[in-house]
Amino acid sequence: MKHLSLIALIIAGSTAYSLAQSAAAPATSGVLRPRPPISGDGLPVPRSAVIRTDSLLKVNVTSQGYNEHLPWQKESPGQRRGLGVVIAGNRVLVTGQMVADANYIELELPEGGTKIPARVVGADYEANLALIESAQDNERSKAFFKGLAPMEVDPVAHIGDTLAIWQTGRVGDLIVTPLRVAKILTSRYVLSGTNFLVYEGQGIVRSEANSFTLPVVKGGKLAGLLLNYDSKNQVTTVQPGVIIEHFLKDMADGKNEGFPTMGVEFQNTQDDQFRDYLGLKPGQGGMFVSAVTPGGTAHGVGVQKGDIMLSINGFKIDARGDYEDPDFGRLSMSHIVRGRAYVGDKVEMLVLRDGKELPLSGKLIRKDPQTQLVWPYLFDRGANYIVAGGLVFQELTRPYINTFGQEATGSILRLAHIAEHPEEYEEKGLRRIVILSAVLPTPSTQGYERLGSLIVTKVNGVSIKDLADIDLALKSPKDGIHTIEFEDFPHTIHLDAISVERDNISLLGGAYRIGSLKRIE
């Protein structure tokens, strides 16, 4: 048993670590983190910029995420301050990051300092966009918006265009920084796996208090929102108007369908030896399909692993995976689906399979994060959990895995691997991965305190496919004993059912102050 005793220690160590960490480092809300502060001096205002300050509002948000390890508990509240842009219907556009996990949102007039409370109309955290409006439909709200004028969205900017980044100083003075678009490409927004169009420019953006969301303007129209400023390399990244326009159109019916995805993994075909192997003709474009996500658009359309994707919606794809976009020039093919089309639209693809061209068609879909085996992100709510006698069961989420960061070893790498490759568990019929995330020391859990991050397979003989299954199974202990089974070490533990009930009552009020023993939403 040389090494195995060490494994037990590692498991225990990581739980203890995670609990300690969450206590010591609050105020991290999952994947969404405030960007580093903006610093530097402004450049002279370009004369071409038309300045409309009557579309600009200060937005102040108090946000509070849930603790990933003690999910009944919230972290310490934090403040985010940014600028919102007034658009039609007295609604205000901000980035998704601004309103994630918001407890209280207020709008403030930059000059007078008048404030009104606001609420979220809809948010798309993948596209990092949100719409907010006044929390009340009353005279105060009407008066607030009276002097404000909506701004239009300009969906297209070109390389070489000069845009203006808007900031406000302490007394509402407008600070304008020019930004020359140097590159247009697709890049990750805030969450992993979210590739969208961005404008990239070189230059310095100054550090101001209200910089969490900043509008980027061209000729009096909204050209984008500032996504990121890298002060070290002085690179500014902007979420462009075309994605904002998509979001606003999507939100027109009050419901956010989101952006469609392909659900495939591509590899380029530039390598001559690989091309020969695939039987590609010289000069022929196309991308090698290296994986197809079950339940995604491509899967539904009939794309198979090993196909060569030649074109999508009539746009020819080259060997690097780029196409000629009528608005933006050469771009990654992902924009064809993400930026130029909507969920539910018809999609047409041409693939090369066994040396023959094969036209395929179907509907564009977006894989709903709610239906995924591992929650990809979680905002404005905490993870589903059940506390039973001190055992803490949770549905596995990415934010939970992410709390381990670089320290992840053994069982956490395993959970990360499942999040990345869920197929094996999906095929078993699992809707969620349920883990024993922590053990609170109680009389019922004596001897189990060091367990954590274990995948639960059965409770009282019932196979567990999601957290609701555990809730139900815990109602039927056998001979007064609960039996919990895990995928691996230590495989099976037992708890006294009466003791669990007793401990549940003391957990609700006692040292842990658990407000509710479960959340299943």
Place this chain on the structure above:
Amino acid sequence: MKRHLRLVPLCLALSSSLAIAQAPIPAAEPPPPRDRSQAIDISSGEWDNIVNIDVSMVIPDYREPWNAGQPTGGSGTGFLIGKNRFLTNAHVVSNSTRIVIRTTNDPEPHPARIVHIAHDCDLAIIEAVDDAHFEKLNTLQIGDTPKLNTEVSVIGYPIGGERISVTRGVVSRIDFRPYSHSGVDSHLAIQVDAAINPGNSGGPVLQDGKVVGVAFQGYNGQVAQNVGYMIPTPVIKRFLKDIEDGHYDHYVDLAISDFSIENRAQVKALGLANDGKGVLVANVEPAGSAGGVLKEGDVLLSIDGNPIFNNGLVRVDGDLMDMNEMVERKFSGDEVKVEFLRDGKKQTKPVKLQRFIPYLTLGEHYNQRPRYVIYAGLVFQPMDRNLMDALQIREPTVNYVFDNYLNLKLYQERPEVVILTNILTDDVNSYIQPYQQNIVDEINGVKIKSLNDVKAALAKKGDKPDFIVLKLLEKGRPLVLKRSLADEAHTRIMKTYNVTEDSYLGND
């Protein structure tokens, strides 16, 4: 909170001996004489049988496995236990290219060589090439396990001077502890509060003139104070018995993990008597000694008739110790009788003890040339701890497989995981550069289960004989090389990158 406090082996590395050259601190008032203190007359040759071992070594290069590696040096202690037989730590003489021994009274260096080396218990036997100088010296006798709170002296050649040194303390604790040299082994170890410092490694710990341990590891001073460890005599005696036949056969292992039964509901559910006996079998390695005999969920009641308590301890020589101590003293091929409860019925079965090879993958290796195969600039190496430490691979799949090699029993499908560690850039492989540091699943349709499979698989002609096709684990795109171009590039790359041999597969 990280549970790993890094134990430091106490061999004096060359570099550290330079770094620690500080201004000497004035000696404090000498402590009042104790009953046991007794003047030693070095000039009489009394401690001439305790020698300084000076070692030149080469640390293997796992990044460029065809290179010899980095020369370095170190120093430790050893002592005479038989005719021209010096006992020391394995880590003192690991990776050595030259060993020289010196006594405190003799300026002459005497070349020496390794006779036996046991990395799993950090012990080694070395001998002088010419033993004439040591013939007349007395040997040190190996004693028993010392009692708690009794006084011991540590003798050796630690940092802080050239001549022999002695420090004194008491036996603080006797426990089953990890041995840091291999990184995966745990055995009985004795903690003493006598100062044990770099260079003390391999030196004797004496009580009443007999050896009661070999000083071998301690903590970095920032972690704990006055905590030094010695290898106790049961481990030393086992090693000496094991090599009696001229060959070291390694420790054997049940290859199970246990889980303490502390919970009353667990006692009830498992149908145990309320007598504090029995520990849960929480994991069984199918390829290990107990595979096929014990099952997960069994309750282990006794080993060789010695009852096991709920926390996995047994009483050995009057003291409570880890139940593995019952197996620790056995040898390869020996049997133990395990009594266990399964489905409410008691059973007793013999377990034939053997080594559990997959542990080796996770442990540190020494005195081994890194194994590799290189073809057309593609470097293939087996996944083991040395490689993982040297390469610091970030690829999640590789880390996942390494960290779960045992608990997911991945070794069953892939006894030796082969990694495409590096691609030496050339026109032939330029496009596949981004795919280095991935696990090789198949080559030309052949599943790769060990490095020895690679050469034959590369030569095999698959469905498309003009191509060499590599499938990487969890990567959807095959790596493809045109055979004719790759063969041609191979010679060119070997020459350009100064690679002298295109493979080293070990000498077994």
